[in-house]
Amino acid sequence: MEKEITIYDIARELSISPTTVSRGLNNHPAVNKNTKQKIFDAAAQMGYRSNAFASRLRKQRTNTLGVIVPRLDSNFQSLVMAGMEKVANEAGYNLIISQSLETAQKEIANARTMFENRVDGLLVSLAYDTENIDHFEPFFSKGIPLLFYDRVPENKQCTSIVINNIQAAHTATTHLVEQGCQRIVHISGNLRINVYKDRLKGYKYALMDHNIAFRENYVIETNLSEQAGVEAANKILQMDPLPDGIFVANDTCAVSCIKTLKQAGISIPGDIAVVGFNNDPITRIIEPNLTSVDYPGGEMGEVAVRSLINYLDGVSDVSITNTITLRSELVVRESSLKKKLTAPPAKSGKAAGMV
Amino acid sequence: MEKEITIYDIARELSISPTTVSRGLNNHPAVNKNTKQKIFDAAAQMGYRSNAFASRLRKQRTNTLGVIVPRLDSNFQSLVMAGMEKVANEAGYNLIISQSLETAQKEIANARTMFENRVDGLLVSLAYDTENIDHFEPFFSKGIPLLFYDRVPENKQCTSIVINNIQAAHTATTHLVEQGCQRIVHISGNLRINVYKDRLKGYKYALMDHNIAFRENYVIETNLSEQAGVEAANKILQMDPLPDGIFVANDTCAVSCIKTLKQAGISIPGDIAVVGFNNDPITRIIEPNLTSVDYPGGEMGEVAVRSLINYLDGVSDVSITNTITLRSELVVRESSLKKKLTAPPAKSGKAAGMV
DNA sequence: CTTAAAATTGCAACCGATTGCAGAAACATT
DNA sequence: AATGTTTCTGCAATCGGTTGCAATTTTAAG
Numbered sequence: 001m002e003k004e005i006t007i008y009d010i011a012r013e014l015s016i017s018p019t020t021v022s023r024g025l026n027n028h029p030a031v032n033k034n035t036k037q038k039i040f041d042a043a044a045q046m047g048y049r050s051n052a053f054a055s056r057l058r059k060q061r062t063n064t065l066g067v068i069v070p071r072l073d074s075n076f077q078s079l080v081m082a083g084m085e086k087v088a089n090e091a092g093y094n095l096i097i098s099q100s101l102e103t104a105q106k107e108i109a110n111a112r113t114m115f116e117n118r119v120d121g122l123l124v125s126l127a128y129d130t131e132n133i134d135h136f137e138p139f140f141s142k143g144i145p146l147l148f149y150d151r152v153p154e155n156k157q158c159t160s161i162v163i164n165n166i167q168a169a170h171t172a173t174t175h176l177v178e179q180g181c182q183r184i185v186h187i188s189g190n191l192r193i194n195v196y197k198d199r200l201k202g203y204k205y206a207l208m209d210h211n212i213a214f215r216e217n218y219v220i221e222t223n224l225s226e227q228a229g230v231e232a233a234n235k236i237l238q239m240d241p242l243p244d245g246i247f248v249a250n251d252t253c254a255v256s257c258i259k260t261l262k263q264a265g266i267s268i269p270g271d272i273a274v275v276g277f278n279n280d281p282i283t284r285i286i287e288p289n290l291t292s293v294d295y296p297g298g299e300m301g302e303v304a305v306r307s308l309i310n311y312l313d314g315v316s317d318v319s320i321t322n323t324i325t326l327r328s329e330l331v332v333r334e335s336s337l338k339k340k341l342t343a344p345p346a347k348s349g350k351a352a353g354m355v
Numbered sequence: 356m357e358k359e360i361t362i363y364d365i366a367r368e369l370s371i372s373p374t375t376v377s378r379g380l381n382n383h384p385a386v387n388k389n390t391k392q393k394i395f396d397a398a399a400q401m402g403y404r405s406n407a408f409a410s411r412l413r414k415q416r417t418n419t420l421g422v423i424v425p426r427l428d429s430n431f432q433s434l435v436m437a438g439m440e441k442v443a444n445e446a447g448y449n450l451i452i453s454q455s456l457e458t459a460q461k462e463i464a465n466a467r468t469m470f471e472n473r474v475d476g477l478l479v480s481l482a483y484d485t486e487n488i489d490h491f492e493p494f495f496s497k498g499i500p501l502l503f504y505d506r507v508p509e510n511k512q513c514t515s516i517v518i519n520n521i522q523a524a525h526t527a528t529t530h531l532v533e534q535g536c537q538r539i540v541h542i543s544g545n546l547r548i549n550v551y552k553d554r555l556k557g558y559k560y561a562l563m564d565h566n567i568a569f570r571e572n573y574v575i576e577t578n579l580s581e582q583a584g585v586e587a588a589n590k591i592l593q594m595d596p597l598p599d600g601i602f603v604a605n606d607t608c609a610v611s612c613i614k615t616l617k618q619a620g621i622s623i624p625g626d627i628a629v630v631g632f633n634n635d636p637i638t639r640i641i642e643p644n645l646t647s648v649d650y651p652g653g654e655m656g657e658v659a660v661r662s663l664i665n666y667l668d669g670v671s672d673v674s675i676t677n678t679i680t681l682r683s684e685l686v687v688r689e690s691s692l693k694k695k696l697t698a699p700p701a702k703s704g705k706a707a708g709m710v
Numbered sequence: 711c712t713t714a715a716a717a718t719t720g721c722a723a724c725c726g727a728t729t730g731c732a733g734a735a736a737c738a739t740t
Numbered sequence: 741a742a743t744g745t746t747t748c749t750g751c752a753a754t755c756g757g758t759t760g761c762a763a764t765t766t767t768a769a770g
């Protein structure tokens with residue numbers, strides 16, 4: 001437990017003022033080169049470490065960003081976190097990360113903690129049961145930039161980073177139609193969440209555009225878990241006639257659904273073509289490999305933090321850039337290919353054609 | 356941009372001293388009940404929020420834990436993070452998370468940041484190329500508890516949380532032997548890392564225990580990536596005679612290895628039995644389902660944070676509890692079953708027998 | 711050699727909460 | 741009524757950097 005070295009100690013040692021030491025350490029232009037060097041040397045030699053709190057207290061800037069995420073243990077979110085941390089770290093920002101575990105209650109508590117920790121900016125992906133975003137009011141009224149990603153609030157003037165879920169779902173569904181599917185089931189997530197609501201919309205629009213009637217009972221709302229995939233598959237197995245296509249709102253669920261259907265003797269894509277969403281690694285492991293919408297998680301995290309920091313640095317104005325939409329694309333693999341590709345056949349299925 | 360409310364404002368409003376306000380807000384027993392109530396009411400009404408920095412500066416306790424992790428975008432690590440965040444959050448601690456991206460250089464920089472941020476404790480899983488742990492010296496000398504998990508330093512008196520990799524690998528290898536394998540290849544990770552070094556050891560010991568000669572060229576050192584699995588498989592395909600068992604140090608690599616072998620016409624487990632490590636979700640998707648060592652990531656994260664907090668609270672003494680070893684177990688699935696189980700056959704392979 | 715301009719340095723007042731110690735007020739005891 | 745206890749409150753110093761402004765030193769110009 002050695003004593004902590006402060007700028008005062010360095011000042012005393014060099015017989016100069018703490019002011020100069022502080023400026024020197026921060027590379028302030030108004031400090032003589034030689035003095036600076038002396039300060040750096042003394043600091044290194046004495047084992048000085050800056051006290052971030054004192055600095056933050058005074059500067060009212062924390063160089064810290066907060067993140068509130070539904071869960072950390074999802075493939076998508078961990079990609080996002082990795083991207084966020086990378087950019088934040090490079091820019092000299094710390095990241096305080098917390099999970100809402102899909103409950104509004106925890107989200108509210110976390111928001112409060114973030115606020116008291118004086119984060120310079122906050123990144124949020126909403127929980128399942130978040131009904132409103134009143135708990136972020138303090139951030140708005142204090143002018144702390146708040147950026148939503150992926151799970152964003154609806155009808156609000158919030159800065160957000162998303163993909164075009166409607167379009168992506170439209171493309172996915174259209175792809176199934178083009179493969180000859182006429183009875184397409186959609187396994188959806190919680191429809192209170194914008195992401196899943198939009199995917200449902202895209203699915204509907206695509207049917208409409210191809211003059212296929214929308215059937216209420218073809219939409220199965222689930223929590224998209226592995227278990228849910230099994231249950232959905234069982235529901236589907238009882239449909240008569242059997243559907244010939246399924247568009248699932250995530251890959252985990254799609255994969256367990258496929259497994260269950262295969263066990264029941266259904267051929268994929270022969271009997272039923274399947275398309276998932278997220279392009280998780282498991283898409284390339286299930287047999288047949290799963291067609292899925294590639295969802296750039298890492299990029300989303302990077303872009304989110306970059307935007308926030310740019311705003312904080314006054315480079316750009318997030319409040320004007322209201323929504324950033326990232327590109328997503330359908331990666332076609334065997335699970336949806338009823339017709340052979342006209343192009344030279346994809347080889348190992350690893351990186352099949354795009355649409 | 357409203358003005359920030361401080362305890363001084365509340366004090367003025369109520370015509371009492373800031374001291375009493377501070378005590379009141381912290382529920383100090385020496386403050387009159389009525390006064391407390393008045394303070395709470397005023398605080399709520401005026402929109403007061405505590406300034407964590409001022410508090411930390413004074414208290415020298417931050418209620419913040421730092422985490423340095425190789426990468427966030429791995430299934431195992433995201434489980435660990437989720438577990439850590441959960442426990443930390445419940446105990447009122449913040450988590451500052453940073454990635455070393457497997458480089459010692461970043462790990463050193465991150466350690467320094469954590470130190471300057473005055474984390475109350477630090478959790479670390481080492482990077483690939485970390486050669487020594489000198490960069491954590493400031494933590495030792497200042498008595499800041501430091502806890503390593505999974506990727507821990509060797510021959511050091513550091514508190515660490517691990518599984519018994521030697522034993523787990525021994526069990527896995529023994530299982531292959533019991534299935535009749537005699538020519539067992541081991542696909543390993545970077546052998547500078549304790550985890551992989553130990554798994555190799557366990558593999559060797561098991562061979563020894565069954566009087567099977569260890570062959571240098573049966574150990575393939577890789578980075579355990581998907582790509583590495585393909586390359587390792589190709590190496591294996593050129594061996595003559597072909598091995599009849601493979602023990603891979605992680606699942607990702609095992610799965611891509613299996614895929615490649617299958618494409619080459621090898622039957623799994625008929626020709627070659629395979630065992631992986633981690634029990635990732637993909638083990639249940641690949642066909643045949645992959646036998647693997649269940650590795651309790653979430654639990655590891657929870658235990659790690661809980662130990663640290665207990666120590667900080669003076670409940671336990673981590674410096675005495677030098678190593679915590681978590682239980683791991685082999686989950687047997689089809690990929691390694693050359694012989695049928697004698698017990699009633701496992702049904703869907705979802706949760707097959709244990710050894 | 712003077713004087714003005716430029717380059718450095720330092721004083722002192724913050725930032726906002728916490729806490730040891732002393733003093734005041736309220737209550738209890740002869 | 742006097743004294744001893746308890747219960748509450750407040751003073752003032754402290755945590756360790758940061759920064760506006762003034763003071764001092766150096767350099768340049770006349």
